[in-house]
Amino acid sequence: MAENELQVAVREGTGKGAARKMRAAGRIPAVCYGRSAPSLGISLDPKVLERLLSTSTAGMNTLIELHIEGGGDLDGKPVMVRELQRNPVSGRLLHADLVAVDLEHTIQVSVPVHVTGTSEGVKMGGILDQTLRALDLECMPQAIPREISVDVSALEIGQTLHVRDLALPEGTSLVSDPDLALLSIVAPVAEEEPEAPAEDELAEGEEAPAEAAEGEEASEAQKEKGEKAEKRED
Numbered sequence: 001m002a003e004n005e006l007q008v009a010v011r012e013g014t015g016k017g018a019a020r021k022m023r024a025a026g027r028i029p030a031v032c033y034g035r036s037a038p039s040l041g042i043s044l045d046p047k048v049l050e051r052l053l054s055t056s057t058a059g060m061n062t063l064i065e066l067h068i069e070g071g072g073d074l075d076g077k078p079v080m081v082r083e084l085q086r087n088p089v090s091g092r093l094l095h096a097d098l099v100a101v102d103l104e105h106t107i108q109v110s111v112p113v114h115v116t117g118t119s120e121g122v123k124m125g126g127i128l129d130q131t132l133r134a135l136d137l138e139c140m141p142q143a144i145p146r147e148i149s150v151d152v153s154a155l156e157i158g159q160t161l162h163v164r165d166l167a168l169p170e171g172t173s174l175v176s177d178p179d180l181a182l183l184s185i186v187a188p189v190a191e192e193e194p195e196a197p198a199e200d201e202l203a204e205g206e207e208a209p210a211e212a213a214e215g216e217e218a219s220e221a222q223k224e225k226g227e228k229a230e231k232r233e234d
Contacts, residue, residue: 008067009042009043010041026045027043027046028043029043040073059146063142080107083096106141109139109144110134111134111144111147112133114147114149115150115183117151119155119156126185126186127186127188128185131181131183131184137174138175155185157186158187160184161181162178
């Protein structure tokens with residue numbers, strides 16, 4: 001893990017004031033939780049941590065070798081990122097939680113699901129609806145898979161792939177509910193055009209179309225003409 005080393009320092013001071021000063025100096029507060037050692041407040045360079053995670057194929061599941069200035073129980077121990085807190089607007093890293101890892105024991109991790117292929121259903125106009133983006137697995141720390149690959153080529157419209165249908169990498173066991181739906185191929189929803197109401201279905205008080213109104217006026221005019229002609233004949 002030499003390429004995944006992270007230099008940290010024991011944090012001095014707590015509270016918002018100390019955190020603001022730390023961030024102004026280009027560092028962020030963090031906490032490292034140990035299996036047998038008490039949790040330790042530390043500070044680290046967020047740019048180094050971001051670069052380490054972005055360049056590693058394991059992403060958030062990257063094993064990191066922790067080096068603490070001045071030493072300590074967790075110095076030189078492998079750790080993983082448990083949680084990152086970011087500014088909701090800028091996305092800037094604000095805080096990190098790390099957890100010490102025992103290489104001799106299994107751990108639970110969340111592994112992303114990667115969909116491959118184009119399903120027969122999608123080719124026929126269906127839509128792929130993926131409900132799960134990651135799976136919870138248990139495995140040894142050094143056997144964490146980068147991703148779970150799912151080939152959907154054979155799926156047709158109306159078919160659903162469940163978690164239990166997946167072939168997991170060797171050395172891993174499933175923690176997520178096997179009955180959960182992972183993805184489905186659903187039929188597209190057709191948009192229905194509203195039908196024009198029939199003339200006899202017009203609501204009371206609703207005006208008739210212009211052509212009908214004009215026809216009624218012409219009929220009244222002819223009726224008046226006929227009545228005048230009858231009077232002259234009389």
